[in-house]
Amino acid sequence: MKIRKQKTALVTGGAGFIGSHLCRRLLEREYYVICLDNYFTGRRENVRDLVGNPNFELLRHDVVEPLHIEVDRIYHLACPASPPHYQYNPIKTLKTSIMGTHNMLGLARRIRARIFQASTSEVYGDPEVHPQPESYNGNVSVNGIRSCYDEGKRAAETLCYDYHRIHGVEIRVARIFNTYGPNMDPADGRVVSNFIVQALRGEDLTIYGDGSQTRSFCYVSDLVTGILDLTDLDDFTGPLNIGNDGEFTVRELAELVIRLTGSKSKLVQRPLPEDDPTRRKPDLSLARQKINYRAAVPLEQGLKDTIAYFRDVLLPE
Ligand code: NAD
Numbered sequence: 001m002k003i004r005k006q007k008t009a010l011v012t013g014g015a016g017f018i019g020s021h022l023c024r025r026l027l028e029r030e031y032y033v034i035c036l037d038n039y040f041t042g043r044r045e046n047v048r049d050l051v052g053n054p055n056f057e058l059l060r061h062d063v064v065e066p067l068h069i070e071v072d073r074i075y076h077l078a079c080p081a082s083p084p085h086y087q088y089n090p091i092k093t094l095k096t097s098i099m100g101t102h103n104m105l106g107l108a109r110r111i112r113a114r115i116f117q118a119s120t121s122e123v124y125g126d127p128e129v130h131p132q133p134e135s136y137n138g139n140v141s142v143n144g145i146r147s148c149y150d151e152g153k154r155a156a157e158t159l160c161y162d163y164h165r166i167h168g169v170e171i172r173v174a175r176i177f178n179t180y181g182p183n184m185d186p187a188d189g190r191v192v193s194n195f196i197v198q199a200l201r202g203e204d205l206t207i208y209g210d211g212s213q214t215r216s217f218c219y220v221s222d223l224v225t226g227i228l229d230l231t232d233l234d235d236f237t238g239p240l241n242i243g244n245d246g247e248f249t250v251r252e253l254a255e256l257v258i259r260l261t262g263s264k265s266k267l268v269q270r271p272l273p274e275d276d277p278t279r280r281k282p283d284l285s286l287a288r289q290k291i292n293y294r295a296a297v298p299l300e301q302g303l304k305d306t307i308a309y310f311r312d313v314l315l316p317e
């Protein structure tokens with residue numbers, strides 16, 4: 001008898017913003033997808049249309065606890081990503097990053113699965129090198145309010161490299177730069193969703209500090225392509241920057257959101273949170289070389305699509 005073996009992917013944090021897009025793209029590639037989440041920041045609405053798909057399964061689980069399951073690939077994204085959410089319970093954030101990644105690496109080792117690790121540009125901290133290449137070791141505070149996330153993600157990366165060196169686990173590490181798009185929670189607290197929600201509600205847009213700090217914003221479809229392509233590579237562990245290298249000040253972003261929404265909202269200043277990085281932009285040379293990566297969606301186009309999503313969520317007819 002010939003048994004057709006369908007590949008199975010585990011997506012941790014699959015009901016979150018990025019995870020929900022990744023689940024869809026894996027289903028399109030004919031994977032059987034197990035979407036694991038503890039719903040701390042993720043929402044069932046993000047994957048509601050997938051429930052009932054015979055190739056899709058939801059699993060409520062906290063990655064801090066060990067998991068026994070058989071899969072071919074692990075995409076490990078479970079971790080709150082928005083500063084207000086990861087600062088809500090910093091000890092839990094560290095446990096999620098370190099114990100969660102340890103559990104997923106242990107699983108990958110036992111079942112010989114390749115594992116993708118969602119790392120972050122935050123490993124560069126408040127960078128003194130600009131733009132940031134993968135070879136830059138970063139400037140990270142060990143005791144600030146962002147440290148639970150930054151140091152947690154750094155330690156998680158270290159665990160990946162050690163599991164690779166010692167146990168031969170096939171790891172793929174991406175450093176993700178600020179990503180935005182549909183399925184962000186309106187209450188997420190990150191800058192793109194905050195500004196769009198505020199503009200659509202006619203509220204003031206809250207600029208932290210003077211708004212001169214910069215970020216480079218990546219549309220989620222570009223990021224997911226990068227994640228899939230990196231994980232498919234057979235001979236490269238990473239780390240690999242994935243993002244968009246267009247750089248904007250926070251004030252420029254606010255003005256663009258006002259223009260694209262046609263909102264009458266004003267800009268107001270709020271205190272700059274501690275350790276807020278001054279500038280950030282990925283050096284994408286290695287991504288171009290390794291996976292022929294190109295961020296295809298410019299900020300204005302991505303914002304239009306994201307605004308359309310939030311209009312539907314916030315102002316349904
Ligand atoms: P998100 O908050 O929308 O998604 C995170 C998901 O993980 C949520 O569904 C949440 O409920 C789940 N989760 C959190 N703790 C968990 C736990 N202990 N057990 C099981 N599930 C848990 O954020 P996102 O933007 O989709 O981020 C996904 C991943 O990408 C995170 O690891 C994040 O650090 C990383 N990342 C994101 C960005 C970005 O700009 N969006 C940038 C860098 C890195």
Ligand code: UDP
Nearest residue numbers: 083189190191192194206207208213250276
């Ligand atoms: N920010 C802001 N107003 C907001 C939310 C965030 O000015 O309502 C600023 C924040 O201080 C930071 C930038 O926007 O300088 C990006 O913040 P976000 O939380 O999206 O991501 P991160 O700081 O982790 O890159």
